[in-house]
Amino acid sequence: MQNPKKPLLSVLSGGKEERIPVWLMRQAGRYLPEYRALREKKGGFLELVYDSDAAAEITLQPIRRFGFNAAILFSDILIVPYALGQDLVFEAGEGPRLSPRLVDASLAAIRPDWDRFGPIFRTVEKVKRQLGAETTLIGFAGSPWTVATYMVSGRGSRAQEEARIMAYADPDAFQAIIDALVDATIDYLSGQIGAGAEAVQLFDSWSGSLAPAEFERWVIAPTARIVDAVREGHPEVPIIGFPKGAGAKLAAYAGETKVDAVGLDETIDPEWANSVLAADLPVQGNLDPLALLSGGEALEKGVERILSAFRDRPHIFNLGHGILPQTPIDHVEHLLSLVRR
Numbered sequence: 001m002q003n004p005k006k007p008l009l010s011v012l013s014g015g016k017e018e019r020i021p022v023w024l025m026r027q028a029g030r031y032l033p034e035y036r037a038l039r040e041k042k043g044g045f046l047e048l049v050y051d052s053d054a055a056a057e058i059t060l061q062p063i064r065r066f067g068f069n070a071a072i073l074f075s076d077i078l079i080v081p082y083a084l085g086q087d088l089v090f091e092a093g094e095g096p097r098l099s100p101r102l103v104d105a106s107l108a109a110i111r112p113d114w115d116r117f118g119p120i121f122r123t124v125e126k127v128k129r130q131l132g133a134e135t136t137l138i139g140f141a142g143s144p145w146t147v148a149t150y151m152v153s154g155r156g157s158r159a160q161e162e163a164r165i166m167a168y169a170d171p172d173a174f175q176a177i178i179d180a181l182v183d184a185t186i187d188y189l190s191g192q193i194g195a196g197a198e199a200v201q202l203f204d205s206w207s208g209s210l211a212p213a214e215f216e217r218w219v220i221a222p223t224a225r226i227v228d229a230v231r232e233g234h235p236e237v238p239i240i241g242f243p244k245g246a247g248a249k250l251a252a253y254a255g256e257t258k259v260d261a262v263g264l265d266e267t268i269d270p271e272w273a274n275s276v277l278a279a280d281l282p283v284q285g286n287l288d289p290l291a292l293l294s295g296g297e298a299l300e301k302g303v304e305r306i307l308s309a310f311r312d313r314p315h316i317f318n319l320g321h322g323i324l325p326q327t328p329i330d331h332v333e334h335l336l337s338l339v340r341r
Contacts, residue, residue, distance in 0.1 A: 008069045008136040011282050011314045012199055012238035020307065020315055021069035023138070024332070027062040028074045028324030031329070034061050039162050045090045047210035049075050050119045056126035062213050063135055065329075066336060069316075070136040070199075071127060073192065075120055075204055077142025080184050081119050081151045085110030094155075101154035103162045107176050117188055121195040124174075128196030139197030139296075142189050143243075144181035144222040151177060160209045167218060174218075182222050186229045193234045200228065201240040201263070205321075208245015223257040240284060244321065251276045266290075266320025267321050268310035282314035287335070289319050295331040303338045 008021040028034055035058055039048060048054050055279050058074040064171060078096050082088040086098040128137050149163040150156060152174075167174040207219045227239050242263030243253045254262045254277055264273055264285035273283060291302040306317065317339045323332070 004137050005134050008316060009198060011316050014280055014314055016314050018338055019022060020317050022317040023070035024319050024323050025066040027068060028058045030325035031323055031327045032061055052119050052122040052126055053177060055123040059127045060130060066332060070138050071131060073124060073140060077147055078150060079120060080141060080147055080181060080224055083112060083114055084184055085112050086151060086182060098150055098154045102152045102177060103166060117191055121191050124192050124195035124197055134237060136198050137196055138199045138201055139189060139192030140201040140203060142187045143202045144178045145218040146204050146206045147181055148177050149206050160206050180220050183224050185226050188199060189230050190233055193237050199238045201242060204243045205244040220253055220256045227257055227259055253297040254281060270306050274309050279313060283310055284316040284318045286320040289321055289324050292331055292335055293324050293327050300338060
């Protein structure tokens with residue numbers, strides 16, 4: 001039985017809270033002046049992630065300021081390929097880069113370094129010790145398809161063409177990458193749970209680029225394997241799946257992966273989602289981050305529509321993707337007042 005003092009865990013267990021729990025993807029980040037100050041002092045992004053004291057502080061900053069119902073670990077989805085042996089750098093203005101690119105090199109060319117998980121687990125431990133009794137700690141990982149697209153091309157891309165071509169042209173080689181990611185992600189999430197994470201989320205940020213049969217093979221099947229294994233080892237810990245861009249494949253994803261809750265991106269009509277998903281399945285989302293950025297009537301109408309659509313099911317309020325760096329603080333405060341009133 002989940003801790004009754006933690007509304008978010010109550011919802012993830014299928015309960016309905018009178019006061020909707022809320023947290024925001026990327027809630028620890030560049031829109032916060034305290035984050036910008038710490039980053040300027042400490043250095044680059046990866047340096048922050050691997051400084052457990054700094055990463056714990058960043059994780060806690062939005063909890064102190066806004067009182068969100070969950071703290072999500074400050075880290076990055078590319079820690080798993082980094083631990084699998086690829087080099088990882090974050091270039092200013094360019095984003096992350098992995099090498100060697102697996103479109104040019106085989107998986108056998110990289111050697112795992114599992115010690116690269118250790119500082120992340122220490123961050124979880126530090127955050128857990130400092131969280132209040134009512135706040136849930138969420139761990140996370142990238143889902144295999146999304147992470148594989150970075151491993152293959154060495155960087156993010158909107159169409160994921162190199163990974164998609166490899167999956168069609170050499171499915172055995174691509175399956176080997178996915179299998180390695182499944183195994184590593186199981187260990188990574190289990191380690192976070194062992195360190196204190198009370199729920200975990202799988203981010204499949206690029207799932208919308210796949211044709212239906214490819215979605216089944218590269219998104220649903222690997223995610224289901226991770227869910228089964230993590231649940232076997234930690235049956236008390238809920239798992240949230242976030243298949244961004246899934247669209248009409250959302251119900252199949254929810255039903256076949258057997259996640260405890262499904263996160264919705266901003267392109268999903270909440271009323272449609274409410275009609276096609278199992279009535280007792282908790283949902284999370286799904287305000288457009290641009291509506292939050294804009295504020296005013298757009299924000300208010302967006303919040304009202306989501307709350308109305310999900311009024312009869314377990315619901316965690318969130319954005320449809322990460323909060324944008326230029327988002328005004330007072331817009332976040334207004335959002336919270338609307339959800340909590």
